[in-house]
Amino acid sequence: xxxxxxxxxxxxxxxxxxxxxxxxxxxxxxxxxxxxxxxxxxxxxxxxxxxxxxxxxxxxxxxxxxxxxxxxxxxxxxxxxxxxxxxxxxxxxxxxxxxxxxxxxxxxxxxxxxxxxxxxxxxxxxxxxxxxxxxxxxxxxxxxxxxxxxxxxxxxxxxxxxxxxxxxxxxxxxxxxxxxxxxxxxxxxxxxxxxxxxxxxxxxxxxxxxxxxxxxxxxxxxxxxxxxxxxxxxxxxxxxxxxxxxxxxxxxxxxxxxxxxxxxxxxxxxxxxxxxxxxxxxxxxxxxxxxxxxxxxxxxxxxxxxx
Amino acid sequence: xxxxxxxxxxxxxxxxxxxxxxxxxxxxxxxxxxxxxxxxxxxxxxxxxxxxxxxxxxxxxxxxxxxxxxxxxxxxxxxxxxxxxxxxxxxxxxxxxxxxxxxxxxxxxxxxxxxxxxxxxxxxxxxxxxxxxxxxxxxxxxxxxxxxxxxxxxxxxxxxxxxxxxxxxxxxxxxxxxxxxxxxxxxxxxxxxxxxxxxxxxxxxxxxxxxxxxxxxxxxxxxxxxxxxxxxxxxxxxxxxxxxxxxxxxxxxxxxxxxxxxxxxxxxxxxxxxxxxxxxxxxxxxxxxxxxxxxxxxxxxxxxxxx
Numbered sequence: 001x002x003x004x005x006x007x008x009x010x011x012x013x014x015x016x017x018x019x020x021x022x023x024x025x026x027x028x029x030x031x032x033x034x035x036x037x038x039x040x041x042x043x044x045x046x047x048x049x050x051x052x053x054x055x056x057x058x059x060x061x062x063x064x065x066x067x068x069x070x071x072x073x074x075x076x077x078x079x080x081x082x083x084x085x086x087x088x089x090x091x092x093x094x095x096x097x098x099x100x101x102x103x104x105x106x107x108x109x110x111x112x113x114x115x116x117x118x119x120x121x122x123x124x125x126x127x128x129x130x131x132x133x134x135x136x137x138x139x140x141x142x143x144x145x146x147x148x149x150x151x152x153x154x155x156x157x158x159x160x161x162x163x164x165x166x167x168x169x170x171x172x173x174x175x176x177x178x179x180x181x182x183x184x185x186x187x188x189x190x191x192x193x194x195x196x197x198x199x200x201x202x203x204x205x206x207x208x209x210x211x212x213x214x215x216x217x218x219x220x221x222x223x224x225x226x227x228x229x230x231x232x233x234x235x236x237x238x239x240x241x242x243x244x245x246x247x248x249x250x251x252x253x254x255x256x257x258x259x260x261x262x263x264x265x266x267x268x269x270x271x272x273x274x275x276x277x278x279x280x281x282x283x284x285x286x287x288x289x290x291x292x293x294x295x296x297x298x299x300x301x302x303x304x305x306x307x
Numbered sequence: 308x309x310x311x312x313x314x315x316x317x318x319x320x321x322x323x324x325x326x327x328x329x330x331x332x333x334x335x336x337x338x339x340x341x342x343x344x345x346x347x348x349x350x351x352x353x354x355x356x357x358x359x360x361x362x363x364x365x366x367x368x369x370x371x372x373x374x375x376x377x378x379x380x381x382x383x384x385x386x387x388x389x390x391x392x393x394x395x396x397x398x399x400x401x402x403x404x405x406x407x408x409x410x411x412x413x414x415x416x417x418x419x420x421x422x423x424x425x426x427x428x429x430x431x432x433x434x435x436x437x438x439x440x441x442x443x444x445x446x447x448x449x450x451x452x453x454x455x456x457x458x459x460x461x462x463x464x465x466x467x468x469x470x471x472x473x474x475x476x477x478x479x480x481x482x483x484x485x486x487x488x489x490x491x492x493x494x495x496x497x498x499x500x501x502x503x504x505x506x507x508x509x510x511x512x513x514x515x516x517x518x519x520x521x522x523x524x525x526x527x528x529x530x531x532x533x534x535x536x537x538x539x540x541x542x543x544x545x546x547x548x549x550x551x552x553x554x555x556x557x558x559x560x561x562x563x564x565x566x567x568x569x570x571x572x573x574x575x576x577x578x579x580x581x582x583x584x585x586x587x588x589x590x591x592x593x594x595x596x597x598x599x600x601x602x603x604x605x606x607x608x609x610x611x612x613x614x
């Protein structure tokens with residue numbers, strides 16, 4: 001057996017070796033070469049690359065996001081199944097990234113850096129975390145750990161999800177009606193959403209109008225969820241005080257993007273939840289083994305619900 | 308009865324009102340005016356201001372640091388007692404400040420900001436928190452919550468204290484012999500120390516030489532604990548990768564200080580553990596009432612051990 005593989009990531013070779021190790025030495029070949037493989041492990045693979053893989057049965061994502069898999073589904077045979085990467089290490093990484101960018105703003109580190117450039121010493125005060133609400137949009141395998149980490153740090157947390165849920169220790173609002181309630185009192189709105197028809201462009205003027213004046217936006221989901229023009233307008237109007245953005249409609253973010261030069265915006269190059277080759281390859285290998293031996297997927301992606 | 312009060316803080320009037328409220332309307336008068344008061348609540352009061360307060364019995368600190376009280380003791384009558392401010396809100400604030408500056412470096416937010424200025428998109432990788440050791444020097448009423456918050460975020464924590472202690476869920480090294488063991492494997496060394504004869508200038512070349520090459524220093528204690536020249540040399544030599552400094556020998560940090568312009572250094576204007584007038588005044592009022600009614604201090608400062 002062999003496995004096909006595609007990613008443009010800098011650490012592609014590390015992943016390749018980790019997958020080979022996790023699969024007891026199975027050959028890991030480039031997707032572009034085609035072949036008799038039953039499984040492909042990919043990130044942003046071009047649809048045409050699948051043309052010469054007649055026996056393909058499963059496509060695994062190298063990351064938690066799966067919109068890149070869903071965009072393949074119309075051009076692949078209908079019986080091919082899809083799996084996302086679920087790795088507790090990625091959830092921890094995502095949670096600490098969000099904690100890092102929220103605390104940076106909450107504790108004025110961004111403003112102190114500006115003062116430092118001017119050699120200016122001025123104390124700035126801050127609310128206590130217990131008096132600061134953070135709304136976490138998305139309560140999936142990454143959104144829940146994000147909310148839990150913020151709550152553990154002392155913030156008041158509210159969640160928002162597609163469907164109601166009452167099994168968490170923070171309130172979760174649901175549906176488009178619940179969105180206003182979720183964000184209205186929040187100093188921070190953190191989006192950890194899958195990209196679906198409902199969440200595309202959700203971070204735009206209507207949502208910003210529901211947010212508290214001066215609130216801060218964090219997007220660690222997908223760039224297509226945010227309307228950059230609306231964000232810039234909201235910043236100009238003082239509706240939002242700033243944003244920390246990790247995902248963009250076009251990546252790398254083009255040099256001509258007006259987002260780069262806004263000092264209220266922190267741009268990180270899609271690193272909030274880097275997948276870890278060692279633990280990630282083991283999780284993917286376990287999913288492949290379950291699939292090959294029993295036809296079972298634990299982290300299946302469903303095209304109808306879009307995640 | 309009346310209370311004497313001195314601070315140069317911007318929010319002095321807020322504190323004054325909060326103390327009056329917490330003490331059922333007791334008059335809060337400027338220390339400089341002298342008078343028959345038994346208690347003074349101060350931050351950095353000049354010793355000569357106490358000349359006209361003959362009945363003084365207790366001096367309370369407006370913050371957790373008490374070196375400013377100890378420097379008064381040689382010039383005040385020997386029976387005057389001293390009390391520090393212990394407020395759980397301050398401990399939480401300190402813990403979140405340290406978490407904020409550690410996560411900023413750990414998750415490369417400082418480097419991503421530099422890349423952003425150049426419109427440069429490049430992923431940078433990071434160790435997992437579980438593989439990253441943070442050494443917390445000082446295990447007092449602020450050091451312990453700092454260590455607990457870092458441990459809760461997933462970091463490996465080791466502590467260092469003057470005396471051995473085994474009641475904490477992380478290892479604590481003690482004595483000058485234990486210092487090397489505490490810091491040798493740490494990616495971050497966080498100093499939350501009282502200023503004493505032993506800790507004065509402790510953050511200097513000998514300690515930096517014990518640290519792992521490329522380690523990061525956080526000082527939220529006192530400026531007198533750090534030898535700025537040694538820090539700059541250690542940065543130039545690449546021994547340390549950077550530092551987040553909240554306290555300085557002279558505050559405000561003078562505009563001519565070479566620390567301002569080092570991009571590996573983050574300067575915050577002594578805000579890590581801002582005292583909270585509402586909760587702080589209640590804690591101080593409770594201490595004053597205990598002292599007046601029973602002669603008992605819960606948070607007494609002892610001149611012999613210097614904290």
